[in-house]
Amino acid sequence: MKANKEFPETLIQAVRFFSDPDVALNFMASLRWPEGPICPECNSKEYSFLSTRRVWKCKGCQKQYTVKRGTIMEDSPIPLDKWLCAIWMIANDKNGISSYEIHRGLGITQKSAWFLLHRIRHAMKTGSFDKLSGQVEADETFIGGKSRNMHFRKRQKKITGTGGSGKAIVMGMLERDGEVRTAVIESRDGETLKAEIRENVEPGTELMTDAFVGYQGLSSEYVHQVINHAIEYVRGRIHTNGMENFWSLVKRALGGTYISVMPFHLFRYLDEQTFRFNYRKLNDRERFLLVCASMEGKRLSYDKLVGKTLMRAEA
Numbered sequence: 679m680k681a682n683k684e685f686p687e688t689l690i691q692a693v694r695f696f697s698d699p700d701v702a703l704n705f706m707a708s709l710r711w712p713e714g715p716i717c718p719e720c721n722s723k724e725y726s727f728l729s730t731r732r733v734w735k736c737k738g739c740q741k742q743y744t745v746k747r748g749t750i751m752e753d754s755p756i757p758l759d760k761w762l763c764a765i766w767m768i769a770n771d772k773n774g775i776s777s778y779e780i781h782r783g784l785g786i787t788q789k790s791a792w793f794l795l796h797r798i799r800h801a802m803k804t805g806s807f808d809k810l811s812g813q814v815e816a817d818e819t820f821i822g823g824k825s826r827n828m829h830f831r832k833r834q835k836k837i838t839g840t841g842g843s844g845k846a847i848v849m850g851m852l853e854r855d856g857e858v859r860t861a862v863i864e865s866r867d868g869e870t871l872k873a874e875i876r877e878n879v880e881p882g883t884e885l886m887t888d889a890f891v892g893y894q895g896l897s898s899e900y901v902h903q904v905i906n907h908a909i910e911y912v913r914g915r916i917h918t919n920g921m922e923n924f925w926s927l928v929k930r931a932l933g934g935t936y937i938s939v940m941p942f943h944l945f946r947y948l949d950e951q952t953f954r955f956n957y958r959k960l961n962d963r964e965r966f967l968l969v970c971a972s973m974e975g976k977r978l979s980y981d982k983l984v985g986k987t988l989m990r991a992e993a
């Protein structure tokens with residue numbers, strides 16, 4: 679990296695910084711290979727660098743590799759500077775960025791922008807395996823697109839995927855002063871809700887829920903505190919306001935930015951919102967670096983993303 683250039687702190691600085699292709703390449707290379715390039719085919723550290731094409735050639739197996747290889751950027755013809763600026767925008771915009779904004783802002787097709795967005799969301803999926811503990815709020819909600827604005831046939835398709843209601847059910851668990859976890863669930867029955875809780879929350883934790891029947895039967899495993907919303911919303915520390923605040927953030931972002939979200943893709947939008955929420959105390963630069971550090975080993979093919987037949991022009 680060029681020593682005379684400060685690493686960016688804002689979007690405009692990021693755009694300027696990464697507009698130099700060598701700076702962008704050096705950034706990616708030093709992030710991926712702090713000890714120097716390694717061949718993804720044979721792990722050899724012997725290479726020559728073809729500077730005109732910005733490609734490495736392995737001296738072991740003679741194969742060529744790029745800095746994008748093995749990351750969410752693999753096989754993408756979109757230049758590094760656009761990728762990095764898109765990551766900056768998506769990691770840091772509080773309300774989410776639509777593929778239309780990426781398409782216009784970066785001058786790529788909307789289809790490319792859509793794919794790029796989803797791949798970045800894939801990198802934003804946080805992979806903590808520790809269970810939540812301390813004081814945990816659990817709550818579920820319905821999330822639906824604006825069906826009334828949709829063409830009838832499209833609306834029918836959407837309804838088929840969500841068990842008739844036209845809305846998806848999302849479960850969330852929030853550790854107070856900690857992280858939130860979300861999951862799109864098939865049903866709102868007790869078995870499903872309790873399975874999510876058991877999978878994500880440490881036994882013995884003080885667990886706050888509303889009085890919904892689906893949460894009954896947890897008191898042998900958790901210190902289960904119930905707030906009955908028919909009577910009150912807060913009783914001392916017993917409430918689910920943290921989780922409800924998170925739902926309103928998600929719904930505002932979905933309603934304001936995305937024209938509609940297919941239930942099939944909803945979990946990726948949730949991952950994006952969850953990421954920003956969980957890392958809200960970091961600054962823009964730190965969030966950007968965190969996404970960049972999560973790019974490796976998360977290649978997502980177009981076929982896998984669209985489920986082959988599910989390709990739709992979606993915001």
Ligand SMILES: [Zn+2]
Nearest residue numbers: 717720736739
């Ligand atoms: Zn090699």
